[in-house]
Amino acid sequence: MESLFINLSQAFTAWLMSLGLSAGWADALLLAVQWTCIVAIVTLNITILIWLERRVSSFFQERLGPNRVGPLGCFQTVADALKLLTKEDIVPSAADKLIFKTAPALFIIVAVMLYAVIPMGDGMQVVDLNVGLFYFISIGSLSTICLFMAGWGSNNKWSLMGALRAVAQMITYEIPLAFSLLGIVMITGSLRLSEIVEAQSGVWFIILQPVAFLVYFIAATAELNRGPFDMPEAEQELTGGAYTEYTGMRWALFFLAEYTNLVAVSALMSTVFLGGWQGPWLPSWIWIIIKTYLVMMVFFWVKWTFPRIRMDQLMSFSWKFLIPVSLGNILFTGAGIYFCKWMGWC
Amino acid sequence: MSTAAANLQLQDAVFVMIAIVTTGAALGVVFLRNIVHNALCLVLTFLGVAAVYFQLNAGFIGLVQILVYAGAISVLIIFAIMLVMDKEINQTNLPIPSLGRRIAGVYITALLVITLVLAIYFTAWPLATGAGAPFDAVGMLAELMLGDYVIAFEAAAVLLLVAVVGAVILAKGVEKQ
Structure with a gap:
């Protein structure tokens, strides 16, 4: 079970x-199949996720949520997806057509690109x-640029306001997002995700870097x-x-990309803070799925608990809290590493 | 044809594609009339330059290019555009500038082009002899920046800090005692 997918790709x-292909072409084809x-998987997983979020959120709010289509309402998102596929695609006449149309596609491309580096199991990385x-x-x-394109291209005041907010929010939260991960890079001495996972074979980084975990979680939200x-x-x-003017499948692409980003960030959090694919008994790729879903449940x-x-x-x-805290965490981590070396613990 | 030669041809083809996209986007920055289109073309140009870095095996520099230029600087530009935006964005770029400005523009551009061409022509471009990029580029960069060139690095940081403080003072004004 452990190396099921590795064996599959090797067999492929x-x-x-x-069949007579050279090694380079075989690798290229394998890459295409992997993508x-x-x-x-991302697309199919989203139908489960949307159903899950709707059910979970309704339990938080003492409602029932979708429960009519299929057992426990699990076909509700399938029905919704079919509806979205068949809806009319409306492009506002005053919109900036090219930008309006490319924005959702670029958004999902950027979201899927994130998966290239995430280790989905022992040795399972694209x-x-x-x-x-x-x-x-x-x-x-880069996803902010796509949101901006959507908001500006729609030529609608609500959309533009949304884009403005997205851009401001991104400039602000990019800094703590990157800084919070620096502590882990300092401990591991590497930016390679597989080495970061290896470094957690003893202690998970959520225990060594709890502040970084919280800062990253908030900034990622x-x-x-x-x-x-x-x-x-x-x-x-x-x-x-930014999504005001979008209809049908274009709107659905934004929705899809948001959940794709959510899964990617949750997978990265479980990789960087929660020991990645490491875990007892079960195969590595099941562990990363379990951890990713747990992080997503926290999201x-x-x-559904806090108001906007x-x-x-x-x-x-x-600016006044997260950035100073993440800078302090870097300082503290550096001092801690030197203290460890001085005491001869590491 | 040997595999190495085929590989080289593939590299060339990829480079030509990147170059076309980058140059085209850069031309778009200059020639498009809508300032938001200019900004978006600039993002594409930055991404193209990043792609060139990737092709040269300089992954870290390429990612810095994406994060800092395509992700942050361009967003700042867009932010500035939206803050000062007029009602009709199509009129943000002034229509046809006056004759004096056009002459000045042509003069400066010509000067720049001549300087660049001369610089490129008279520089000896030594070919790298080593085999490929170094294994741990990030570590080597860190040692250079925080070791050999730490003074210059810190001086740049102080310069940026001074710029930030200056910007805040310009924006908010000095409080009178």
């Missing part, structure tokens, strides 16, 4: 080579970059535009923010 490469699998963690942060920062930091959409005040829990905060509170919270 061997089969291609036996197709990622996209397929590419094991030596700057994997940094790749994740910098690719993640803001980067994902999830409640209580979902100002860029804010249905009640902005009627949907759901936070979203004000924009100025959001900004001052990051």
Whole structure:
């Protein structure tokens, strides 16, 4: 069970080579298959996630949630997805057509690109970059441009307001997001995600870096535009923010990308803070799924428990609290490492 | 054809594609009339430059390019555009500038082009002899920045700090005692 997928991919490469392909082409085809699998899993997983979030959120709010279509309402999202696929695609006549149309596609591309470096199990990574963690942060920062394109291209005041908020929020929360992970890089001495997982074979980094975990969690909530930091959409005040003018499948792509980002960030959090794919008894790829889902449940829990905060509170919270705290964490971690070396513990 | 030669040709093809996209986007920055389109083209240019870095095996620099330029600087530009935006964004870029400005523009551009061409022509471009990029580029960069060149690094940091303080004073004004 443990190396099921590795054996599968090796068998696939061997089969291609036996057909007379060169090693380079076989690898390229394997890469294409891996990406197709990622996209397929992401898309199918989202239907489960949306159903889960709707059910869980309704339990938080003492409602029942969708429970009519299929057992426990589990076919509700399938029905919704079919409805979205068949809806009319409306492009506002005053919109900036090219920008309006490309924004959702770019958003989902950026979201899927995040999965390239996440270790989904022992040795199960599409590419094991030596700057994997940094790749994740910098690719993640591109999604703001897509939100801006959506908001500006729609030519609607609510959309533009949402885009403005998304951009401001991103500038603010990018800094604690990156700084909180620096402590872990200092301890591991590497940006390679597989080495960060290896370094947690003894103690998980959530125990060594609890402050970093909290700062990253808060900053990631803001980067994902999830409640209580979902100002860029804010249905009640902005009627949907940057997504206001989108309909049908284009709107669904945004929704899809948001959940794709959520899964990617949760997977990164379980990789960096919760020991990644390491765990007893079960195969490694099941452990990462379990941990990712647990982190996601915490995201759901936070979203449906806390009310949305004000924009100025959001900004001052990051600049005046999160950034100093994450800088202090870096200082503390550095001092701790030197103390450890001085005492001869590591 | 040997595998190495085929690989080199593939590299060339990839480079040509990146170059076309980057140059095209850069031209868009200059020639498009809508300032938001300019900004978005600038993002594409930054991404193209990052792609060139990736092709040169300089992954870390490429990612810094994406994070700092495409992710942050361009967002700051967009932010500035939206803050000072007029009602009609199509009129943000002034229509046709006056004759004097056009002459000045052509003059400065010509000067810059001549300087660049001369610089490129007269520089000896030594080919790298070592095999490929170093294994641990991040560690080596860190040692250079925080070891050999730490004074210059810190001086740049102080310069940025001074700029930030200056910007805050300019924006908020000095409180009278």
